[in-house]
Amino acid sequence: MACPENMFFLIGLFMSGVLVCFGQRDLITTMPDRLDVLTGSCVQIPCSFDVPDNDKKKFNSAILPSGVWIKENSKFRERPDRVIFNSSKTVNRYQGEITGNMSQKNCTTVFFNVTTSYSDKYYFRIESQPYSATDPVKPVNIVVSDLPSSPIITVSGEVKEGTPVSLNCSAVVPCPEHPPELTWTLPTQFTTENQLQENPDQTKSVLSTVTFTPSYLHHEKNITCTAVYPVGTSNKTAEHNMMLNVSFSPKDTSASISPADPVSVGSCVNLTCSSTANPPVTNFTWFQISEGKTTQVASGLSYTLNVTGDGGLYFCEARNSHGCGKSKEVQLAIKGSGEHVTNPTVFGVAAGTLGAFLLISLISLFVWRRNSRLHDGHERTDSPQGQNSPVGTVCTNQATAGEEPEEPAEDQPEEIHYGDIDFSKLQAKETPAAAQDRVQGQESEYAEVNVTGREAQEPPLNNLDGLYAQVTK
Incomplete structure (x- = not known):
């Protein structure tokens, strides 16, 4: 019976051999893990390969190897129908070409007119003399769909009010011959810059950068990046919406x-x-x-x-x-307090009302004073100082005795004029009856004075002492 130490040694040696066997790669390829492709478009598979150190002597770089793509499983000898492309053949199941330089170990390949049946895993193999090998560890997963993948929006730094900020939008480019066009929708003015760039896995993408200065009014507003892919004679569109989160100081x-x-x-x-x-x-x-x-x-x-x-x-x-x-x-505001701050509108209305009241009072006072002076003048004129006839028996015009007064023009309105009147020349001798009537307080009668014979002049107050132009009986 073997010692336990020998048994453990044999088991370890066996496991090491198994790990070496399964861990050995005759070909080392570098490809993306996944590619999203549009139906009807093309797909480019970035690819490069290398040979392990112990097999470098077998590989002759002077002889251009052929590139072979195997679908679903790397063991193609059991299923030769899994070979969908061989660069050494003129006719293949998939229409495509190896665009990389195989002599420099570049196996980049493009397939055209992709259909949904292309969705699967693909392995790469090289065939040359005297060395041929397949990488069974590293396949590329191709996913074909009718709609493009949505672009991705990223923000560089904090979006702060008043500080310029840049937003980036990127979209995959499965077919570099027909890259998508990126457009922005923002609630403000902006500038854009677009460029085609290579990703770490050697895939291509379009990057669009927009720069703008945010305001607090842009907070929680939506922005949109739209990718338009040309496919044949039509376009396929995908977009990404994002809500802006703008930092700002207190407002309103x-x-x-x-x-x-x-x-x-x-x-x-x-x-x-x-x-x-x-x-x-x-x-x-x-x-x-x-x-x-x-x-x-x-x-x-x-x-x-x-x-x-x-x-x-x-x-x-x-x-x-x-x-x-x-x-x-x-x-x-406190009830009964006299120290309230007066509302400007109320103060303005009160001041306007008070001003109007004062103005009306001044005008009324002026009219009252003037009427008082006029009334006093009439009383002085009507006083019994040798006058025989009542005031107001003044002629209505200045026509001589026996003359007919001139008729005013039909189209001209009758005008009321003022004139100089000297009561000393108009006084008649007072009869005893008239004196008796005057003494008994007979009220003086006033008549309308209408002077049409000459240009009216306003009687000075020192002569007429406030005689009215119109005297109403």
Whole structure:
């Protein structure tokens, strides 16, 4: 019976041999793990190969090897129908060509007019003299679909208000002969730059970079990157939507007071601050303005106080990591307090009303004073100082005795004129009966004065002492 130590030695030697056998690769290929392809388009398979060190002597690089693609399984000898392409043959099951330089171990291959039946795993093999080998470890998985893959949007850094930012959109290019066109949809003006680039796995992609300066108004707005792939005579489209996350300082900060109506001393009022910010506001601070002095009175979203004084103005400040925002002042009105801050609109209306009242009063006073002077003038003229006839027996025109007065023109309106009147020349001798009537307080009669014979002149006040132009009986 063998010793346990010898048994463990034999088992270890056996396992080492198994690992060496299964771990040996006669050909080492480098290919992408997966390729997404559009129906009707082409697909390029980036490919390179190498020979293990112990087989390098067998491989003659001077002799150009043939490239063979095997579908589904690397053991093609059992199923020769799995060989879909051989560069040494003129006719193959798949239409394509090896575009890489095989003498430099570049096996990059392009297949045309891809259909959904192409979806499968593919292995690569080289055939040359005297060395041929297949890599059974590294296949490429080709996935064919009718719709293209969506592009990918990435952000370089934080999207902050007022700071220029760049967004990247990339789309795969399975067929470099017909790369997709990328377009952007943004809620603001922007500039773009497009370029075709090679990825670490040697696949190709289109990269579009857009640069813009975000505003807080762009927060939570959608942006879109659209990829348009040309396939034959038509296009196939895919897009990616993303919501912008813009960081900004507090905006639209406002303070409100409840109740808004004047309150009594001893009652309770509640002040509330609101603001929009990203990230959210972390600190609210309340201030009071009283007698021209600003004082911090509280912290927090809401501020509740018992009314003990004469009110005042209040405002709040909202702050986050990007800055702060200040609200407008709100008035705490107290019933019966004479120190309220007057609303400018109410003050303007009151001032306008008072001004109009004063203006009307001045005009009324002026008219009253003028009428008083005119009335006093008439009384002096009507006083019994040798006059025989009542005031108002003045002629209506200046035509001589026996002459017919001129008729006014039909198209011209009758005008009322003022003229100089000398009552000393118009006085008649007073009869005893007239004197008796005057003494008994007979009311003087007034008649309309219409002077049409000459240009009217306003009688000076020192002569007529405020005679009316129209005297109503």
